[in-house]
Amino acid sequence: MTDRREWPLYEVFVRGKRGLNHVHVGSLHAADSTMALRNARDVYTRRNEGVSIWVVPAAAITASSPDEKDPLFGPSADKVYRHPTFYPIPDDVPHM
Numbered sequence: 001m002t003d004r005r006e007w008p009l010y011e012v013f014v015r016g017k018r019g020l021n022h023v024h025v026g027s028l029h030a031a032d033s034t035m036a037l038r039n040a041r042d043v044y045t046r047r048n049e050g051v052s053i054w055v056v057p058a059a060a061i062t063a064s065s066p067d068e069k070d071p072l073f074g075p076s077a078d079k080v081y082r083h084p085t086f087y088p089i090p091d092d093v094p095h096m
Contacts, residue, residue: 010036
């Protein structure tokens, strides 16, 4: 068995009963993804809070930095046609 300090880090996302999106709830170390999923269930949904769990190896995540906000998101500001404000949304369309 490998030393726990060598186990990869997993990021845990849980979708709550009322929510539509998975939300990052924490991290844990595990030997593999199956163990990470089971441990995430035991640690982060003890009170039956979730309906779905994602575990993602932290090494597989690539993220932007808040410092990169302007150069990364700036080009989309001049494309107003991409914003849904130009389209009427019927009242019977849920979650909009």
